[in-house]
Amino acid sequence: MKKITDERLVLQNLKNIRIAFIIQTIGILGILGYDLVTSGLDEMRQNPLWTIFIITGVVLAYLSMSISTDHEDHKINPRKSLIISLAILIFISTIVGFLVSVTEGFSIINGVIVGVILFICGFIPIIYIYFLRKNRQEEEAE
Amino acid sequence: MDNKVKISRIHVNLTQQELAEKIGVTRQTISLIEKGKYNPSLKLCLDICYAVNKTLDEVFWIEKGG
Numbered sequence: 376m377k378k379i380t381d382e383r384l385v386l387q388n389l390k391n392i393r394i395a396f397i398i399q400t401i402g403i404l405g406i407l408g409y410d411l412v413t414s415g416l417d418e419m420r421q422n423p424l425w426t427i428f429i430i431t432g433v434v435l436a437y438l439s440m441s442i443s444t445d446h447e448d449h450k451i452n453p454r455k456s457l458i459i460s461l462a463i464l465i466f467i468s469t470i471v472g473f474l475v476s477v478t479e480g481f482s483i484i485n486g487v488i489v490g491v492i493l494f495i496c497g498f499i500p501i502i503y504i505y506f507l508r509k510n511r512q513e514e515e516a517e
Numbered sequence: 518m519d520n521k522v523k524i525s526r527i528h529v530n531l532t533q534q535e536l537a538e539k540i541g542v543t544r545q546t547i548s549l550i551e552k553g554k555y556n557p558s559l560k561l562c563l564d565i566c567y568a569v570n571k572t573l574d575e576v577f578w579i580e581k582g583g
Contacts, residue, residue, distance in 0.1 A: 381542040382558055383549070 403428050437503065444507040453508035460501045468493040520577050523551045525569040540564040 379385055403424050410419040419425060472490025476483045526536050526547075533551075537544045542561065549555035550565075557565070566576055 381546050382561055383546045383555055384543065 400428075400431075437500070440500065440504055441507055444504065444511055451508065453505050453512060456508070457501065457505040460504075461498075464494060464497040464501065468497070518553045518556060519579050520550070520553065522547070522565060522569075522576060525565075525571050525576050526551075529569050531568070536565070536568055539568045 379388070406424055407419055407422065407428065410422055468490045471493055472486040474486075475481050475489045476486025526533070531539070533547045534544045537547045540561070541564075546555060546557075550557050550561075562573060562577055566573055569576065
């Protein structure tokens with residue numbers, strides 16, 4: 376098969392893929408919704424489609440970050456917003472970790488683990504955004 | 518968007534098909550550009566101009582608001 380070089384058709388192809396993606400997502404949501412109604416939340420999360428749905432969501436969110444950083448106001452200082460985000464993240468994970476450790480049936484270790492997991496989950500996107508913003512700033516400086 | 522692709526193409530004795538093959542797109546795309554129904558990228562505009570031996574402003578320039 377010949378490779379498509381016509382830019383109009385390439386663009387049309389991307390639009391078609393988008394439509395297919397929407398249909399696929401609706402289908403996955405339909406199946407998961409059916410599972411949720413008939414057999415409950417735990418059963419639904421056993422379904423591999425759930426994993427696919429979550430992974431797709433995460434990938435889409437990360438890809439959207441590069442669009443957001445290009446779209447946002449130009450006056451944001453990457454270092455300053457990194458420090459603010461990290462401070463908020465540490466605050467939230469400490470509070471949640473503390474609340475877990477004082478909850479009946481959970482030990483201090485559980486609290487620490489939950490806090491650390493929460494911190495790592497927040498840390499990765501924050502660092503990613505920081506590097507995106509820094510790269511953009513360097514591009515503007517050139 | 519209005520343009521002079523059709524006139525320029527006829528000037529150098531090319532059919533839509535020949536022009537399309539020369540710049541590596543489909544005949545339908547040339548047809549849509551001539552009708553003003555597809556907005557080509559700058560790269561494709563340049564390729565068309567090279568094929569018809571004209572400059573960008575001769576083929577694609579339109580007065581503002583015109």
